[in-house]
Amino acid sequence: MSTLNILFTSMDSVGHVNCCLGVAELLKARGHKITFTLKKAWEPSIKKHGFDFIELVLKEEEKQEAPAKTCQKSQSSEKTIESISTDSNSPSCCARKVSPPEEKKTVESCCQKETNPSGGCCRKIQKSAIEEKGCCKVVEKVEDSSCCRKKQSEESGDKVGDEKKKSDTIDGPNKFLVNFVRKNIESYRRTPMENVKRPHDPESEKMFMDFYRQMHALNEPIDEVIKKIKPDVVIIDFMSKLPCLMKSDVPWVQIWSPNPMALYGKALPPWSTGFPTDSPKELWEEYRGYAKSKSKKTDELNVQFLEKHGLKPTPEDCENFFLFESPYLNLYPYPEVLDYHDIAPRPKLWFRMDSSVREPDEKTPFVLPEKLANKPGKLIYFSLGSMGSVDVELMRNVIRVLTKTPYRVIVSKGPLHDQIELPDNMWGDKYVNQLAILPHVDLVITHGGNNTLTESLYFGKPLIVLPLFIDQLDNAQRVQEKKLGIRLNTYRFKDEELLEAIEKSLNDKDLHKRLAEVSQQLKTSKTSQQVCDLVEKLAKTKKCPLE
Numbered sequence: 001m002s003t004l005n006i007l008f009t010s011m012d013s014v015g016h017v018n019c020c021l022g023v024a025e026l027l028k029a030r031g032h033k034i035t036f037t038l039k040k041a042w043e044p045s046i047k048k049h050g051f052d053f054i055e056l057v058l059k060e061e062e063k064q065e066a067p068a069k070t071c072q073k074s075q076s077s078e079k080t081i082e083s084i085s086t087d088s089n090s091p092s093c094c095a096r097k098v099s100p101p102e103e104k105k106t107v108e109s110c111c112q113k114e115t116n117p118s119g120g121c122c123r124k125i126q127k128s129a130i131e132e133k134g135c136c137k138v139v140e141k142v143e144d145s146s147c148c149r150k151k152q153s154e155e156s157g158d159k160v161g162d163e164k165k166k167s168d169t170i171d172g173p174n175k176f177l178v179n180f181v182r183k184n185i186e187s188y189r190r191t192p193m194e195n196v197k198r199p200h201d202p203e204s205e206k207m208f209m210d211f212y213r214q215m216h217a218l219n220e221p222i223d224e225v226i227k228k229i230k231p232d233v234v235i236i237d238f239m240s241k242l243p244c245l246m247k248s249d250v251p252w253v254q255i256w257s258p259n260p261m262a263l264y265g266k267a268l269p270p271w272s273t274g275f276p277t278d279s280p281k282e283l284w285e286e287y288r289g290y291a292k293s294k295s296k297k298t299d300e301l302n303v304q305f306l307e308k309h310g311l312k313p314t315p316e317d318c319e320n321f322f323l324f325e326s327p328y329l330n331l332y333p334y335p336e337v338l339d340y341h342d343i344a345p346r347p348k349l350w351f352r353m354d355s356s357v358r359e360p361d362e363k364t365p366f367v368l369p370e371k372l373a374n375k376p377g378k379l380i381y382f383s384l385g386s387m388g389s390v391d392v393e394l395m396r397n398v399i400r401v402l403t404k405t406p407y408r409v410i411v412s413k414g415p416l417h418d419q420i421e422l423p424d425n426m427w428g429d430k431y432v433n434q435l436a437i438l439p440h441v442d443l444v445i446t447h448g449g450n451n452t453l454t455e456s457l458y459f460g461k462p463l464i465v466l467p468l469f470i471d472q473l474d475n476a477q478r479v480q481e482k483k484l485g486i487r488l489n490t491y492r493f494k495d496e497e498l499l500e501a502i503e504k505s506l507n508d509k510d511l512h513k514r515l516a517e518v519s520q521q522l523k524t525s526k527t528s529q530q531v532c533d534l535v536e537k538l539a540k541t542k543k544c545p546l547e
Helices: 014-029 040-048 110-115 129-133 150-155 160-164 175-183 192-196 202-216 219-229 260-267 281-292 296-308 315-319 392-402 434-440 450-458 471-481 495-507 509-524 527-541
Strands: 005-010 033-038 052-055 105-109 124-126 136-140 233-237 252-255 329-333 350-353 379-383 408-412 426-429 443-446 463-465 485-487
Touching: 005 014, 005 219, 014 033, 014 040, 014 233, 014 252, 014 329, 014 450, 014 527, 033 040, 033 219, 040 052, 052 219, 175 202, 192 281, 202 296, 233 527, 296 315, 329 527, 350 527, 379 392, 379 434, 392 408, 392 495, 434 450, 443 450, 443 495, 450 463, 450 471, 450 509, 463 471, 463 495, 471 485, 485 495
Parallel strands: 005 033, 005 233, 033 052, 233 252, 252 329, 329 350, 379 408, 379 443, 408 426, 443 463, 463 485
Antiparallel strands: 105 124, 105 136
């Protein structure tokens, strides 16, 4: 096979860029020329991996807000700001920052309770038609025991006054989504059903529209790069449709780096809700019914964007503007042991790869800091990802509980690292070399983002998942269902629940045996090389290689 000129681009998010890096390294190993085109802030990271870099320069007119046009056949996306309690990786789930909902009677799903005895999935939803089916019982809403309670904030040394003086924005790669998450933390403390039932809020709607505008603004700069370097194949990781590719003669590949539940349509629960796969379908439809009425403005914005570029949206487009499927080839990295093919057929035009584990950002081998090297005890890695870690109260609460263990802890502190203090049994930094650290730890406590999830399983590590938003909720539930980890209720777990989960994860020999088998499967999987074969065949034939 002659050398291919392959162009990669991604939405402005660490998780999506890292997934692209993993696939790019596979193709580079085949001798192909790899170029990334992203915003300027990503250049150091991309060049560190040895790839060419072209900056995406946004034009001023692309930054301006355009009036929206009505979509006559708009079918609502299930992803709305107020409809999702979300991870990782997209603000489509965010709701405005508001006070907790008023106390009222709620319905507790009995099937959720059975699925997750630890309480992580026993999320309370408001009284609904489900109750009439006799599946759920009415309970009074309990006092919020989340880490954001005043008492726990005081215990964790929350210096609110000092933090308010700090900047409201965070610079660097991923900054739009990180700042978006930071502004919407309160919504993540509610369940998806609570969020989807909230009244319409223009402020949160505008923020979600800004999310799409951010991606729309990349269309023309990407088109210019394609015309300049004339790639044989373009590979993207985007949650928005790009007219420059829809109209291009260059074959292109979409990577769907979040949890793949969205690819299976209505055969599974609504994406990013974290509902159990065996929960009542009435629950799914109730959620979808509320979500349907929440995305009108964003649907209109996306229709206007496509029509501006001479494209007529199809009913399928209007239903899933966030899902951009290529007619050539689509990839989703997700371990077979977690995938949903045991429930529904795999989607057409999509190829599953077991993982896209990239090379570590730093080539220097990880050396345990002296602060921890001289102490006894198991080693725990704690990370809520680049976006989840901006919830400083949550970070502090988990750290507070971890001080009660006899173990050592490595903490990825995130962009607000200067607001997080660590006790003697812990070491951490703003960002740590996760891929170099994972082989050395005994347990991972994570938000459940796709990359951290897959990388932890790749190295056979037990998981405790504290999901915040988007697909993190689905990943946490799937890990629990497949008995590969424990899901906890991120904002309402009790100290003893986390401590018991840690002990169980560290001492469960059967779990460790299963994880060793999964790790071996991922390390010996041939799907990564099959992806390279598919991309090479696509470049040669310019037709879908799966047909």
